[in-house]
Amino acid sequence: MPALAALAVLAGLWLASAGPADAPSRDGVQVNRLVRWQDAQRDWLLVADRSSHELVVYDARTGSPLQRLGADDGLGEVDSIARAGDRLLVQGAEGPAKVLTLPDLHAAGLAAR
Template sequence: MALRHRPAAAWPPGRFFRGVSLAVLLAVLSAGLLRDSGRNAERATEPPLAQQLVHWQDAKHDWLMVVDPATRELVVYDATDGRPLERLGADDGLPDVQSIARQGSWLFVRGGRQPQMLWLKLPELRAVAVADR
């Protein structure tokens, strides 16, 4: 008497399609997660948004420095009463001002058609260096 052994399929026919659909679903979800993590990494390396207003204060001065979007000039106001103190633009050697940022006693002015960084020493507001970017 001969025994017949029927080979069993690794996946029964009904479960095979369920397994494939589950694998496809997992692949799609994984791809979505990888894409989102890539976007978050790009956002983390982007520079911060440009500032249009900077507050600076020392023993003798309390200033608000603002980029005037219409004229692309740097306008300095007295922070205590709001009166304009000075307006700096192309006549003063500044490029078309796009954004400003402050660190310590330095004001960084970015602007111009060819991106350029100008460093102004506070409180003198005189240009110290120009760096092309």
């Protein structure tokens, strides 16, 4: 799939994943702050912590925090998140969204055209 088409699909999934009507909103757009992700070895809750503007990863079984990512890690301010397969879309209050791969939480590279 061409890089721009993949990005458009991710953006559409992110917009379609808006929470219930009482979810927090920014400029009238609903945002998600919690995503669950599982594979054979892991069961995670990924949280957009709006008080610290970080992405926090918790073990869903124990509730233990596993990792925090934010501006110091090159992620910028985290305001909302959405999942599409093995990708996590992270949006801040400003700037473009970042796409991270799961489970390594590294920036996803776009294929060359």
